[in-house]
Amino acid sequence: MLRKRLITVLTFNDGVLFRTKDFIPDYRYTLNFVDAWSVDEIVILDVTRPNQGKRENFYNVVRQFARKCFVPLAVGGGVRTLNDFKTLLGLGADKIIINTEAVKRPEFITEGAKSFGAQCVVVSIDAKKKDDGCYEVFTDFGRRSTGLSPDEWAKKAQEFGAGEIMINSIDKDGSLEGYDLELAKIVSNAVDIPVLICGGAGLWQHFVDGFNKGKASAVCTTNIYHFTESSIKSAKIYLKNNQIDVRI
Amino acid sequence: MIVIIDYGLGNLPSVAGAVEKVGFKPLISNKINDIEKAEKLILPGVGAFADGMKNLRELNLINMLNKIVLKEKKPILGICLGMQLMCKESYEFGHHTGLGWIDASVIRLNPKDKKLRVPHVGWDDLIQVKNSLLFNNIPKDALFYYVHSFHTKCNNKDIIFGECEYEEKFTSVIQQNNIYATQFHPEKSQLHGLNLLKNFLEKG
Amino acid sequence: MLLKNLEVKMRYCKKCLMPDTRPRIIFDEDGICNACKYSEDKKEIDWESRRQEFLELIEENKTKNSWWDCVVPWSGGKDSSSIAYRLKFEFGLNPLLVTFSPQLPTDVGNLNREEIVRLGFDHIFFRPDQNIHRKLARRFFIERGNQKVAWDAGVNVLPVQVALKYKIPIVFYAEHGESEYGGKIIKEESRKIRDFTEVIENQIGDDPRNWVSDEITLKDLNPYIYPDINEIKKAGIKIVYFGYFFRWSELNNFNFAKTHWNFHTTPFGRTEGTFTDYDSLDDKSDDIYYYMQYIKFGFGRAIRDASRKIQNDQLTRGQGLELAKKYDGEFPRRYFSDMLNYLNLTEKEFYEIVDKHRNSEIWKKERNEWKLKYPLE
Numbered sequence: 139m140l141r142k143r144l145i146t147v148l149t150f151n152d153g154v155l156f157r158t159k160d161f162i163p164d165y166r167y168t169l170n171f172v173d174a175w176s177v178d179e180i181v182i183l184d185v186t187r188p189n190q191g192k193r194e195n196f197y198n199v200v201r202q203f204a205r206k207c208f209v210p211l212a213v214g215g216g217v218r219t220l221n222d223f224k225t226l227l228g229l230g231a232d233k234i235i236i237n238t239e240a241v242k243r244p245e246f247i248t249e250g251a252k253s254f255g256a257q258c259v260v261v262s263i264d265a266k267k268k269d270d271g272c273y274e275v276f277t278d279f280g281r282r283s284t285g286l287s288p289d290e291w292a293k294k295a296q297e298f299g300a301g302e303i304m305i306n307s308i309d310k311d312g313s314l315e316g317y318d319l320e321l322a323k324i325v326s327n328a329v330d331i332p333v334l335i336c337g338g339a340g341l342w343q344h345f346v347d348g349f350n351k352g353k354a355s356a357v358c359t360t361n362i363y364h365f366t367e368s369s370i371k372s373a374k375i376y377l378k379n380n381q382i383d384v385r386i
Numbered sequence: 387m388i389v390i391i392d393y394g395l396g397n398l399p400s401v402a403g404a405v406e407k408v409g410f411k412p413l414i415s416n417k418i419n420d421i422e423k424a425e426k427l428i429l430p431g432v433g434a435f436a437d438g439m440k441n442l443r444e445l446n447l448i449n450m451l452n453k454i455v456l457k458e459k460k461p462i463l464g465i466c467l468g469m470q471l472m473c474k475e476s477y478e479f480g481h482h483t484g485l486g487w488i489d490a491s492v493i494r495l496n497p498k499d500k501k502l503r504v505p506h507v508g509w510d511d512l513i514q515v516k517n518s519l520l521f522n523n524i525p526k527d528a529l530f531y532y533v534h535s536f537h538t539k540c541n542n543k544d545i546i547f548g549e550c551e552y553e554e555k556f557t558s559v560i561q562q563n564n565i566y567a568t569q570f571h572p573e574k575s576q577l578h579g580l581n582l583l584k585n586f587l588e589k590g
Numbered sequence: 591m592l593l594k595n596l597e598v599k600m601r602y603c604k605k606c607l608m609p610d611t612r613p614r615i616i617f618d619e620d621g622i623c624n625a626c627k628y629s630e631d632k633k634e635i636d637w638e639s640r641r642q643e644f645l646e647l648i649e650e651n652k653t654k655n656s657w658w659d660c661v662v663p664w665s666g667g668k669d670s671s672s673i674a675y676r677l678k679f680e681f682g683l684n685p686l687l688v689t690f691s692p693q694l695p696t697d698v699g700n701l702n703r704e705e706i707v708r709l710g711f712d713h714i715f716f717r718p719d720q721n722i723h724r725k726l727a728r729r730f731f732i733e734r735g736n737q738k739v740a741w742d743a744g745v746n747v748l749p750v751q752v753a754l755k756y757k758i759p760i761v762f763y764a765e766h767g768e769s770e771y772g773g774k775i776i777k778e779e780s781r782k783i784r785d786f787t788e789v790i791e792n793q794i795g796d797d798p799r800n801w802v803s804d805e806i807t808l809k810d811l812n813p814y815i816y817p818d819i820n821e822i823k824k825a826g827i828k829i830v831y832f833g834y835f836f837r838w839s840e841l842n843n844f845n846f847a848k849t850h851w852n853f854h855t856t857p858f859g860r861t862e863g864t865f866t867d868y869d870s871l872d873d874k875s876d877d878i879y880y881y882m883q884y885i886k887f888g889f890g891r892a893i894r895d896a897s898r899k900i901q902n903d904q905l906t907r908g909q910g911l912e913l914a915k916k917y918d919g920e921f922p923r924r925y926f927s928d929m930l931n932y933l934n935l936t937e938k939e940f941y942e943i944v945d946k947h948r949n950s951e952i953w954k955k956e957r958n959e960w961k962l963k964y965p966l967e
Binding site for chain 3: 162163312313314340341342361362363364366368369371372373375376
């Protein structure tokens, strides 16, 4: 029985752990990360703005994680070419996350899937709710509007060969109020491939809602304090007590 | 010395890290000299079948691997795509020929229940069908990390040592003499994965 | 496993002494921190109109429901006591003083509280279940290098829970930390009205409801769980900062305390890790708390106190620098064994945890001794 996943998402700016909500360094958790044996998967994203910082600093982060964490690593941020795929996989990534480039050129998804396998390609979608209540996809760190609707884009991404979809709510990111369940559901219903939902998790109950109401295959959290051994255990026991089948 | 075969596809640093973690010295290489001197081999794999075979061919590794694995019977562990490459053929993006070390075909996972999404990604069971040295100290309810859209359909049922169920049962672990392979990623499966890897490295 | 937190070496504010490692501090192009800026900006604020706002607030909320007009989260220290005193004796309100007990109450803290209560105040003193609290203290000391995480939650929750329970319309917190000490303002309104999300993000870190474990149930966490925001809204409770209405100054508060009642400074002459004797005296746990700040961010109590004094024109930067260099990072021996006992740690375990939280970007080991890479010069 395939278990539901709890995934930690960490964002880095020029190799420094960052919080995306305000785009500031995350100093709250200093040295010595717990080798969280209970986490199911780790997502590492490079949010360095173009021409601000050295890519090598991000590569070092990937290298460190790959070498010390024996858990699947999905890596993304600024992936533009197949060479980027190769580089990151060579550093130890298991899956590559693409966003802006895929919107620009959906063929990129197919190229990635053909060369590295569909299961290796995760298409990440950032979406905001518009005034009329509909959702729109944004690229370039949530700054550029695309006119696309997330469920249609997700469907297209699947057709082009994506292995998984990661859907982020820009509005809910960092809010601690819970996922945008409506957004999660429409994307999840639009595709047959696994969907990871992200943006807004604060309480363990949000994870439960994410699975039940958002129809997610995996829920993501960006709060650094959710990445400790005790937090993950606590979350998973809560999930289990709420009839969500997770790996304990 | 353990050689992790570098054929351009695969999360080599992760595999190397895992091998080190369980106390062995890994060497990532595709040089004939290294592979010949290795005590044991690991054939990792993240990627597409066709490219995998193409790379092996272009690196002139196939004949040499055939010799070392089939003739000299050096223990080898295939992981994920590595396992699939060991098969006779694959239907991923066309029809391709594999290494043919095991009598199996690689075909797409195709559950009818749409709630079971493909690729099969995440933590899932390993049903220990037969006793393998790989399973030493691995509890029956241990979970492993799978990430694949294709699976190995074995014609020779004797080599099936482990299975997993995704609507239907598929082969998760094979063992054929000196050839071992897992569909899941032991180097990504935390404690139990590391133990399984250790079992291969110590006793395979 | 290492996560790089800082890329460049520490810079210190050109005006005060705060380093850029303080979370959420911002330096402008001239190298001045936002706390210094705010302290200048404060001079420009129309305090008369703020005072009017305050008078309107208390007028609007003259209560029909409760015996008390407002809640003052109260430690007994110079700051919260000054607020309590003024609310009662200057503005004629009837405040309910609410204390979430220090982890390890000090004698001088108890004494200072007694002095105030004696003047004529109702006081609720709540000490949470120590079996549970100590487990949380220990857990977070290990995981986050901060044994006061749960305490922070309690201090924030209790006054609001009490206000709800007794239908008291206003809760007066002291100063808005993010404004006063260099932090991130999420919205302007949060300078006046306390934003609990800000508190969670900046102080507590995550929702206390997530702290459930095999040892701790949701019920156990009751003192740490913030009441439903909607309930608070429905009850019409206003949770505000006194420092928004009246210009905040630590020195003024200290002088006020000395003049208006028998305010006791530390009997030991000087608080460890700094040169002052009047700040944060009520909890033995604070010494280690500030020491861990030194370990994680490279600045301790002395730099913090000196910076505030510089901002309030009580010290020149040069004077502050001398004091900071002399006392900052001093290891707090006084209550060390009390803390080891409280946290159920051996000395060895303690030092191991400290080193785990030592930020390697700013510390280096020289001849078996840890030294800051970029100390104040």
